[in-house]
Amino acid sequence: MFTIFRGGRSGAWRVTRFASVKGASLVPTPSVSVVHALSITLPIMPSPTAWRLAGVSSHLRYTERAEKQQLDASPAEIGRPEATYAALIPIKKSAAWWELTQEERRQILEDKSRHIAGSLKYLPAVARQLFHSRDLGEPFDFLTWFEYAPAYAEEFEELVRTLRASEEWKFVEREIDIRMERERLDAG
Template sequence: MRAVAGEPLMPTSHLQLGPPAALAGNSGTWQLTGVMSNVRYAEKAERAALASVQAPLGRAEATCAALIPLRKSEAWWALAQDERRALFEQQSHHTQTRLAYLPAVARQLYHSRDLGEPFDFLTWFEYAPADEARFEELLTRLRSTPEWQYVDREIDIRLVRC
C-alpha cells in the first residue's frame, strides 16, 4: 500500500470485502464504503463499447487485485458537469484508455462522495499475474492525464487472492 497523493492509510495485513451489513462490528484498522451507481461521464456508445469487452470480476485466473481509493479536489467538483465530462473524455480520453486494457483488467467503480466518506471513489481492479505490466501501464497512462491534476488524495493498495 502506498499513498500516491495526499495522506496515507494506516498499514494493514489484509482486506475483508463485502456489503456494509456483512462487515458490521468489524474492528479493522479502517473501513471504506462505496456504492455502485449510475455511470456519470460515459455516453451511450462508450458504455456499450465497455460492456462488450469488460471481463467479469471473480475470474479464476485474475488472482491479482488493486483497490484504489481517490478523492478529487474541490476545484473538480466546482466545475459544471459538461466541464468535468470534457476533462474526463475529450482531454483525458479516459474511456478510450480503459478500452485498450480490456478484457485483461476488470474494473468496478464505487461512489463514496455522497456518503460522506474520506474518498470520492473506490476503484477495484482484478487481473491475472501475466497482465500486471499492462495494469501498471494503464495506471501510468491515466495518472498522466489532465483529469489527474484534480486528484488530491490517492492510495494504491495491491492484493493477491488467498
C-alpha cells in the first residue's frame, strides 16, 4: 500500500507553516491531502496539485528486539481524533550515508544519535509513521508523518530539535518541514 501526500489548494490538512530546513524547498501550498492507494499513480483531481510525494511503510530496519518491545509497549496510533496537529517532514540523505553499510548506519542512528531511544519518551503523545521513498525513485528518501494533540506541540518541537542536533542529521542534504492542522468539518 502506498501513501501519497499532495500539496495543493485543498485537503484535509491546512498548512500552518512551510519551511525549507536544508536544501531546495517544495512549492508552499495552503493544504495537504493524504491518500492511501494500491498504486503511486493517482487520477487527476479537480484541485491542482503543486507537488506529490509517495512512500511505502515497511518493516523496522534498524530496530533491535529490546527497542521493538519498548515501541510496542507505547503504541502511538495515527488517526487519533485528538491529534489535530501534524507534520510532514520529507528527508533526503547524502550519498555518503548510503555508501555506509547497514551496520555503520545503525551505529550512527542509534549508538551516536540515540534516534530510537531518544524518541521513545515522546510516545504515545507524538505518533510517527515513516514512509520509505528512495527505492521508488522519489525526490526524498523518507517521508516522516507525525500527529499529535495541540497540548503536545512543545514536546514535538523538542523532539525535532533533538533529532536535528544529532550526528545522524549531518547526513541530511534536504529537509522540508510542513506543519499542519486538521481541517474542521462544518456541522449542518
